Amino acid sequence: xxxxxxxxxxxxxxxxxxxxxxxxxxxxxxxxxxxxxxxxxxxxxxxxxxxxxxxxxxxxxxxxxxxxxxxxxxxxxxxxxxxxxxxxxxxxxxxxxxxxxxxxxxxxxxxxxxxxxxxxxxxxxxxxxxxxx
Numbered sequence: 001x002x003x004x005x006x007x008x009x010x011x012x013x014x015x016x017x018x019x020x021x022x023x024x025x026x027x028x029x030x031x032x033x034x035x036x037x038x039x040x041x042x043x044x045x046x047x048x049x050x051x052x053x054x055x056x057x058x059x060x061x062x063x064x065x066x067x068x069x070x071x072x073x074x075x076x077x078x079x080x081x082x083x084x085x086x087x088x089x090x091x092x093x094x095x096x097x098x099x100x101x102x103x104x105x106x107x108x109x110x111x112x113x114x115x116x117x118x119x120x121x122x123x124x125x126x127x128x129x130x131x132x133x
Contacts, residue, residue: 030046
């Protein structure tokens with residue numbers, strides 16, 4: 001399962017550095033599209049193949065610096081965390097079905113034997129004859 005993500009990063013550098021960063025990012029596996037406009041890099045990538053942390057590290061290593069204020073840093077940190085959780089959950093073998101099954105089995109085991117219907121007794125009367133006293 002893949003997830004397409006978009007990220008926009010402000011680049012501090014001349015246009016030649018931005019274009020070289022664009023060319024280098026297109027060689028990175030998982031980066032589908034990279035566009036440069038007014039000092040910003042707009043990047044579309046597939047999450048299991050690459051992450052935002054990899055992209056940011058790749059841009060820092062290739063030359064131009066990324067301009068980040070405190071809000072953008074917090075946003076990037078949250079994105080790193082979300083992507084790490086998503087990738088970790090992709091590799092989890094238990095999955096949703098087994099969790100639901102475990103909850104059902106746990107609830108079923110705590111019921112008294114012979115009682116399978118949780119509705120009140122007067123709702124479970126199927127015949128119309130009155131009960132003997």
